[in-house]
Amino acid sequence: MLIVMQSHASEDKIQKVIEFIKQRGFDAHISRGEDHTVIGCVGRKIIDKRDIELLDGVKEVIRITSPYKLVSRVFKPDNTIIEVNGIKFGGTHIGMIAGPCSVETYEQMDETAEKLYNSGVRILRGGAFKPRTSPYAFQGLGEEGLKILRKVADKYNMAVTSEVMEVNQIPMFLKYVDILQVGARNMQNFNLLKSLGEVRKPVMLKRGLSATIEEWLMSAEYIMSGGNREVILCERGIRTFENMTRNTLDISAIPVVQKISHLPVIVDPSHATGLRDKVAPMSKAAVAAGADGLVIEVHNNPDCALCDGAQSLYPEEFAELFKDLKALAVVVKKTF
Ligand code: PEP
Ligand code: MN
DSSP: OEEEEOTTOOHHHHHHHHHHHHHTTOEEEEEEOSSOEEEEEEOSSOOOHHHHHTSTTEEEEEOOSOSOOTTBTTTOOSOOOEEETTEEEBTTBOEEEEEOSBOOOHHHHHHHHHHHHHTTOOEEEOBSSOOOSSTTSOOOOTHHHHHHHHHHHHHTTOEEEEEOOSGGGHHHHHHHOSEEEEOGGGTTOHHHHHHHHTOOSOEEEEOOTTOOHHHHHHHHHHHHHTTOOOEEEEEOOBOOSOOSSSSBOOTTHHHHHHHHBOSOEEEOHHHHHOOHHHHHHHHHHHHHTTOSEEEEEBOSSGGGOSSOGGGOBOHHHHHHHHHHHHHHHHHTTOBO
């Protein structure tokens, strides 16, 4: 951190700032210019920069190191590649996850999974605990939903992902799922993130509705600092002033995160747009921008879906899209 003192700050003020940071375990490196004195504050401890900004004579405090460490490429320069059921996310690999928003019945999952399997999908999604905005909306089948998801996945040799909402649900989830999904609304549920740090299964961390990239990476840092190194970041659209789509897909988040972090970044075009006809173009945009994977909502009968039917693809539509995406991947030197 660099502390820039006000022009011609008195020696007394400079010494008080130095004393302040030293008391908190930092070293001070002083550089005296003609007008300004700059104090380099070096150390491993955490300090709130506002505490320094408020000191007498301080003009500005500039942070020069990032607050995240384990998620950063400085810590690990090479891409992290996460493999689930033979499907890889990261590096030159693009992983595909597809399935309905929610598990509704065995038949619905079975029919959807069979069609997805036939189009080459090996990781099935399906929510069993749904974070709905309205308490009157379908809340999911709970553990029964996880059982159906697992049973159907086993029938087709598929892996599964589903959203975990609370710390006390983790042991139950570990019995049924291969990837634990943290939903956008829980991105800053720090107790949940800490507990997922102790898990030894991949976690798909969705970006919060209004989260900055730095906040999203800090949430990943929570999981990694607990010892779990398998975090898949999922961009699912953020809230902006635009209301023609459910959210605004932040495509630039892909290259931005990939430059800072070694973790795979995947895209959810379904929740990002909320509209079926926007899913294919946004999936293609994601692949073109270098995404390490996609998670797409597909339902055997979207018109009767209990949740998110309008953004769910028909299985045939998905099959076509998946073919196009595979062709597109070649252009960016990646493979599904
Ligand atoms: C979901 O994937 O079903 C979901 C609820 O997504 P998000 O948390 O991104 O809204
Ligand atoms: Mn959904």
